[in-house]
Amino acid sequence: MSRVNKIVFVVMLAIGCGIFAYESRSLNFNQLVGDVSRLKWGWLLVALACMLISWGFEAVVLRVFLKGRTEQFNVHNAVRIPLIEQLFNAITPFSTGGQPAQLVALMQSKVEAGQASSVLLMKFIVYQFMVLVNFLLSMIVGFSQVSKHFGTLSILISFGLIIHVVVLVALLLIMYYNRFTKQLVRLLLIPVSWFVSQKRVATWHALLLVKIDTFYAESLHLKREPVKLLKGCLLTLGQLGFYYSVPYFVLLALGAQNVNYLQVMVLHIMIVMIVSLFPIPGGSGGAEYSFKTLFATFSLSSSKLVLAMLLWRLFTYYLGMFMGILALAVKPKLNTKK
Numbered sequence: 001m002s003r004v005n006k007i008v009f010v011v012m013l014a015i016g017c018g019i020f021a022y023e024s025r026s027l028n029f030n031q032l033v034g035d036v037s038r039l040k041w042g043w044l045l046v047a048l049a050c051m052l053i054s055w056g057f058e059a060v061v062l063r064v065f066l067k068g069r070t071e072q073f074n075v076h077n078a079v080r081i082p083l084i085e086q087l088f089n090a091i092t093p094f095s096t097g098g099q100p101a102q103l104v105a106l107m108q109s110k111v112e113a114g115q116a117s118s119v120l121l122m123k124f125i126v127y128q129f130m131v132l133v134n135f136l137l138s139m140i141v142g143f144s145q146v147s148k149h150f151g152t153l154s155i156l157i158s159f160g161l162i163i164h165v166v167v168l169v170a171l172l173l174i175m176y177y178n179r180f181t182k183q184l185v186r187l188l189l190i191p192v193s194w195f196v197s198q199k200r201v202a203t204w205h206a207l208l209l210v211k212i213d214t215f216y217a218e219s220l221h222l223k224r225e226p227v228k229l230l231k232g233c234l235l236t237l238g239q240l241g242f243y244y245s246v247p248y249f250v251l252l253a254l255g256a257q258n259v260n261y262l263q264v265m266v267l268h269i270m271i272v273m274i275v276s277l278f279p280i281p282g283g284s285g286g287a288e289y290s291f292k293t294l295f296a297t298f299s300l301s302s303s304k305l306v307l308a309m310l311l312w313r314l315f316t317y318y319l320g321m322f323m324g325i326l327a328l329a330v331k332p333k334l335n336t337k338k
Contacts, residue, residue, distance in 0.1 A: 001087075001325075001328065005088075005091055005097075008091040008092075008281065009091050009321065009325075012090065012091060012281055012282060012284065012321070013318075013321075015284050015285075016284060016313065016317075016318065019284065019285065019288050020288075020306070020309075020310055023288065023292070023306045023309065024306055026302075027302055027303045027306060028303065031301070031303045032303045032306075032307065035254070035301075035303050035304050035307055036307065038255065039253050039254065040252065040253045040254075040255065041253070042253075043249045043250075043252040043253035044249070044250070044253045044311070046249045046252075047245075047246050047247075047249035047250050047253065047311070047315050048315060048319075050242040050243065050245050050246050050249065050315075051242070051243065051246060051315050051316065051319060051320075053242045054239050054240075054242040054243040055079075055082040055083060055086070055239075055320075055323075056079070057235050057236070057238045057239035057242065058081075058082040058085075058235075058236075058239050059075070059078040059079045059081065059082055060078070060235055061123060061126070061232050061235045061236055061239070062078050062081055062082075062119065062123065063075075063078050064228060064231050064232055064235065065119045065122050065123060065228065065232060066111065066115070066119055067228070069111075069115050069119070070110070070111050070112070070115060073106075073109055073111060074333060076332070076333045077109040077332045077333060079327075080105060080109075080327045080330060080332060081102050081105050081106065083320065083323045083324045083326070083327035084101050084102065084105045084324050084327050084328060085098040085099075085101060085102050085324075086098075086320030086321065086323065086324045087101070087320065087321050087323075087324020087325060087327070087328070088100070088101035088324070089320075090281060090282050090317060090320055090321045090324070091281050091282075091321070092281055093279045093280065093281055094276070094279060095276075095281075099120060099124070102116075102120055103116050103117060103120060105332075106119070106120070108331075108332050109332040109334070110332075110334055117214070118218045118221065121214070121215060121218045122218060122221075122222050122229075122232065123232070125171055125219070125222065126229070126232045126233055126236050127236055128164070128167055128168060128171065129168060129171075129233070130233060130236040130237050130240060131164065131240065132164050132165070132168050133237075134237075134240055134244070134269055135160070135161060135164060135269055135270075135273055136161075138265075138266040138269040138270060139157075139161065141262065141266050142263065142266035142267065142270070143157065143270075146267075146270060146294070153270075153274065153290060153293060153294065156274045156277060156290075157270050157273055157274060159277060160273035160274060160276060160277055161273070163276075163277070164273070171215075174212055174215045174216055174219065175215075175216065175219035175222075175223075178212065178213075178216045181212055182209060182212060185205070185208050185209070185212070186205065189201055189204065189205055192204075243316070244265045244268045244269055244272075245261075245264075245265060245268075246268070246312065246315050246316055247264055247267075247268050247291075247295070247308070247312050248261050248264040248265065248268075250308055250311045250312050250315070251264065251295075251298060251300075251308060253311070254300065254304050254307060254308055254311075255304075256298055256300060256304075259298065267294045267295065270290075270294065271287065271290045271291055271294060274286060274287075274290045275287045275290065282317050287313065287317070288309055288313065291308075291309050291312060291313075292305060292306075292309055295308060295309075
């Protein structure tokens, strides 16, 4: 990690501590301690297992996409990648640091740079598609309830849907209408040139064309391997399923009554979508607000709601940061059999 990354890591931990201190300011300390003592630790272990299994599914996705491309990529190296991704997603705005960090980690495992880029691109396409599928299903099942009771959040959720649809449409345009996409990029850069120098716009245009060609070439490779694509989609669906399940087991650990698994999963999917809109690393502030607002419907006491929020963020955000640091400290194993 660079010095800047280390500083951001510490800052994000401090922000997290500050948020929970603020949320706990009016709570009865004795009641909070009592809620902690009455936690059902077995369900917390299940929540932890869900996160670990989710990362395991992502590691398997990488091995599936790398199969036939390299002989170096063993299980040990595969497990490192999702954890390193978690760390750099957590400390960069809009989770933009995860992709470059994965690329570096794959190259450290002796995966050729071009192969690594292609595989990460395949993984990104599949992940975005499955996230959108999950989100659309959650909108069908639970959006009416959210819009009825939480007007502001429903606007953010709708905005999140629009952004993800735009991303997916852009990916599909590149995959199937390469020429049209290039012309569209050229047209979209015209108004940009009104505010930015022609030289810079030309540089951006050239860079975008290269990215589009790379993406298109990989999409051709992806379409030639339907079985591998199907495996990747199913594994990613499993990855997301376990991840979205975490708050359900957190609520069970707190003794919440009449908790509906599907309802909790739908709310979590919507929270994740809202968090993706916030530029602050990890969506800090927005994540906690969304969780507290949506999960207040489960008739939890104030102390249990704050504790649920803390445990949820611990498993889905902070755990990945610390595991990522450990993964960075562990060197990849080279020249070993699969």
